[in-house]
Amino acid sequence: MVLELQKPRPIWQIMFSTHHTDVGLLYLITSLGFLFLGGALALAIRAELFLPGAQIIGDAMTFNRIFTVHGTTLIFLFIIPFASAVGNYYVPIMVRYKDMAYPKLNAIAFWMIPPGGALIWLGFADFTWYATPPYSIISAPGPAADMWIFGLKILGISSVLGAINFIVTILKCKHPDMSIGQVPLLAWSFLSSSLIILVAIPTFAAALLMLLTDRLGVSGFFNPAMGGDPIAYAHLFWFTFHPEVYVLVIPAIGMMYEIIPRFSRKPIYSYNSGVFAFVLLSIVGFSSWAHHMYATGMSFTEKTVFMVGTLAAVPASAMHVFNFVATMWNGRIKFLTPMMWSVGGIALFFSAGAGGVANAAMPLDFTTHDTYWVVGHFHLFVMGTIAFGSIGFLYYMFPYVTGRMYNETMGKIHFIMSFVGTVLVFFTQHVLGLYGMPRRIFDYPPIPEWIAMNQIATVGAMIIGVSMAIFLANMIYSSARGKPANTEDPFGVGGKYYYPFEAKNPSH
């Protein structure tokens, strides 16, 4: 960013650029903007739930709209665009190519995000991030619901275009001297997640159109009043979105593969095991979608099949944890901010997976399903693992993007507060789920345990909120005034960095 300040270019030159680092910068700033917007909604939710009764939000409809837009924003407008930012900066450099394979397509994929985001935010729908029929057909108010459907449609197309670009860049444009077995693990993570996107997204894209025509009353695919079946939607939705959770998490794991060895000053324990685990996860990840649907009335056999499919994917995730720990083992670890976020993220990844196994075990899921346990479970992934991996990586990229260093002390405070906050919010929510509190409720009866645990969660969320303010201040101040980075080795850990700074737009 400051690079732009040091050698200023008019903003439209960046906006209309198709160069990968410029598109990366656009993705980066957009995703961070949505991180703060979506995060603000989370704080509103937590403030509302601090006590039973209406607190700050006032009515259930507004509350329902807020959690819907919160989830949609952070998944589709923060996590995915942030990964694209990292991919844009690093993938071409890692495969030693001058740009993404299709630069114009790359820019188009980015420019679909602002209109998609605008539709979601201007509509402010209330039907949760999975828009389940028949509620979404017969009950959810328009035009918000329709705007959400169009917004998601656009974001889905953007994802597919981005995925095609990453796959071609990696497989076809990598340097002829480089074999696929030499492609760094971060680039491998983009290859695997992009392949998942291509297989997974079309199903939901179809379901969205069917939802729209159902809402218009011209079809009844999911509307029982017209002979349709809501469960069909659930299958189409989860066939896309269980694999999609790996789309979200795999790039974050890839980012950790860049950071952990570098700050441990050791090569990765096993490159092959990392590649194998990525590929395995992308395949086995397709065998578990209906673990979200145990309570819809599936037969014992169906449930068993999807439980087995879910458990089968666990070793692949566990292999990454092993690889990280084995890499750090006996390393000369330098605990700078990026490393702290990665290590914290791995610890939370492990806890999240353990909770996931409990969900997958059929009889236990009837206790946890649609309670706060599930909210805790997936937030340990989306916040604890993915946001942690991403934020750590942002600190790591910072000197490359801006030519300056962030403030290390503020970075560490940011980490410690966020880590404590994340544990307070999401571990507590697991227990709250065991006490039976359903998710997606605006108000709750004054059960003492529920009140106490909601209060702990709210305090945790506020700690995260404060740490994010520190983060924002650090980013803004340091990109203008931070001390100039030693661009050869900004973290003093030696070795050869992948270095977008040098690959900067040749038009300078």
Place this chain on the structure above:
Amino acid sequence: MGGHSNWPEWIYIGVVVALMVWVGAEAWEAERLVEHSPEDAETIIVTGQQWFWTFEHEDGTKETGELHVEVGKAYKFEIHSKDVNHSFNIHDYVVLMDAIPGRVNTVWFAPTDAGEHDIQCREYCGLIHYNMRGKLIVEDPSS
């Protein structure tokens, strides 16, 4: 793999796989047992609609918001919905089953002690989802 000896990783993978097999086997066994509803269970028709529950006993008596049952008997719920998806939940007895329009789902339970328990909806169903609550009242006919 990787040129160096990799036995610690293989052992680790073996342990994880063994754990998953164990979890899966236990879960399979437990689910198989709890799904088998007793022959003599009394049927209660449960209907969810925005935003309350109604119950119809075998003898035709109907209740709204409250459900009276007796200790020592087994009950089989037949769960219907009149509008959108809901999920019928008595958390204290791990009773959870979605109410889906156009389908009938069943789940059973046998109350063990007299007392009151919360009934709630655990699937998002719109405006008053948060207050789609009821009471289960378990009575002991012998006392």
